[in-house]
Amino acid sequence: MSLWVDKHRPNLLNKLDYHKDQATHLKKLVHGGDFPHLLVYGPSGAGKKTRIMCLLRELYGSGVEKLRIEQHHFTTPSNKKLEISTISSNYHIEVNPSDVGNNDRVVIQELIKNVAQVNQLETSCQKDFKVVVLTEVDRLTKDAQHALRRTMEKYMATCRIILCCNSTSKVIPAIQSRCLGVRVAAPAVEEICKILQNVCKKEGLTLPTELAERIAKKSNRNLRRALLTCEACKVQQYPFSGDQDITEPDWELYLRETAALIVQQQTPKRLLEVRGRLYELLTHCIPPDIIMKGLVQELISNCDGELKIEVVQSAAYYEHRLQMGQKAIYHLEAFVAKFMAIYKRFLEDGIADLF
């Protein structure tokens, strides 16, 4: 039994639930049998991958759905062995080059060269190009992106590249200007509601409108998350009731408690406690930037208007350092300490004003 997210994923461009105009445009684009390099961007859970797969299916037919996992081996110029797994069909290959960290340039150059150097023998019944799907392009190093730029032009005849990323901020302009950008906006709350209802109908379940709305709002316009939550709710309690609890991930609750602890008391001792909790989160592989964002959100709702701006400023400052630095814990802790200082000063000023 597969998850609802996979089970009910549309596989044709005209079956997509939202952004229908875009779907017709994409259809026209591949209708001619050819398309330029694409850069698909949008927040997570907006349906980027779904659209890419639909596009490929439109192009090559159902053959693209026969997937296999392959291991590729590369050696860097400095004789380091790399191993990366790819998902491929007869027509396309999908790879996440940032898996190998700093050596992603080698993967890009070698892999695309391998794919592009094989010409299709029979061009009359097949397309004369293959497609390489690169995911998480925004995590590529600058080096790899520069390498990609020339590769894209050089192998235009035998291969098309589809890049998939969350934000174009981290993609160098040279690549952006070589691709056709496709923006996939996250679905609106109403659209998520509608999809949830549809999925439940297909599963033979009834979903109260209230619950659907609550799930949709909780999901932050992330469709994948909404569907997963919905399925979790079903496991927990069926038939659904409008006011049933929506389970949240443990770590979110834990993070919320941590934030509450910080607001309660601002002492070195508490800081030490918080540090332990942050470590706990980090060891459970919650990405530090998500911890930071979650903390900010919780802390901000607890303080006054003027303070909010100051807190966000310092959050932005420490988050930047977190990205630049090596050890996440220092920066998270620094932010917590900074917040405590700001908050305490504010409280003391407030007390001083009273007298």
Added chain:
Amino acid sequence: MNYGDRQNNKKKYLTMQAFLKGGSTFSKNKEKTAPTTSKDAKDLKETKKHIPWVEKYRPRCVDDVAHQEEVVSVLKKSLEGEDLPNLLFYGPPGTGKTSTILAASRELFGADLVKQRVLELNASDERGIDVVRKKVKNFSQLTASGTRPNGKPCPPFKIVILDESDSMTRPAQAALRRTMEKQTKTTRFCLICNYVSRIIEPIASRCAKFRFMPLSVKTLGDRLKMICEKENIQCSEEAMTALIDTSGGDMRKAITYLQSASRLKVDEEITKTDIFEIAGVILDEVIDQLIKACHSDSYEKLGTCVKDIICDGHSAMQLITQLHDKIVQMEELDDKQKSIICEKLAIVDKCLMDGADEFLQIMALTGVMMQQICHEQK
């Protein structure tokens, strides 16, 4: 009958040959080979489809280069004398630097010899010190003859084009120094870069420097219209202005956008919104909304507004670029306030480049804006 067949074969042969020789001769011979059999014509059409218009409409001779009169006149003078100095071209992207040198070398050597006489190295090719020492040096050491295979005279030197040379490492540039001087008899160098300040002084002083200007609105418009006519595209006036505005004087960008738009909208008129969507430009209404949220002095409103923008998939980089244009024109702020905001903008830009979180950075920026707008006036 027999004769006709042979004629056909010959034409096919010509097409093949033209195709093998690559883009340059291809388009010249296109008219000649046009009346071939229908199958050939179809083949031609299919291969043509893969050529990006940027390549297709690259200037073929120096005269075709748009808007860079100064450079063109100097180059033409030196072409008459069949000689070139070492060249250093610099200027923003998409202004025709590479096109100019390619066109010039084609005029010097003719289409046949270009392959042998020109070495083009690009940032994405390996270009460390090793390559300069081996590949460039070896290539430049070869002597070039002063005659063509058919006996006509041709300039007795080769050209090394180092594209995007500002991304070459300093040691690699330093290694080039002596090579450049030693091989003046047989080789001319042409360095192309965006920022002349990244080229080390000894190299810069060995070259004749040319600055390439961003293209004017009129030049861009003329070229784009020409392409529209040739490709049979309907493009509204509004869309054309949008295209020119978003390109910011970058011809390559403008042409790529136009081609993408035409691919998306087959046989339909291209509109302003299409161009904006392709270029990833955020609509003015969204920006206005954000600025309105800044006026509200409520953190929550601002927060939801920013979150919506990011959820819609807009890029933070694009957002701050457009926000900057708006801020500079805002009348309610005085110069000091504007400079405070712009300073923050610069910091945020740097942080985003380093890969910081978009939401937090944009919140920090708009927070400063909100403070400046709502609190400094008292």
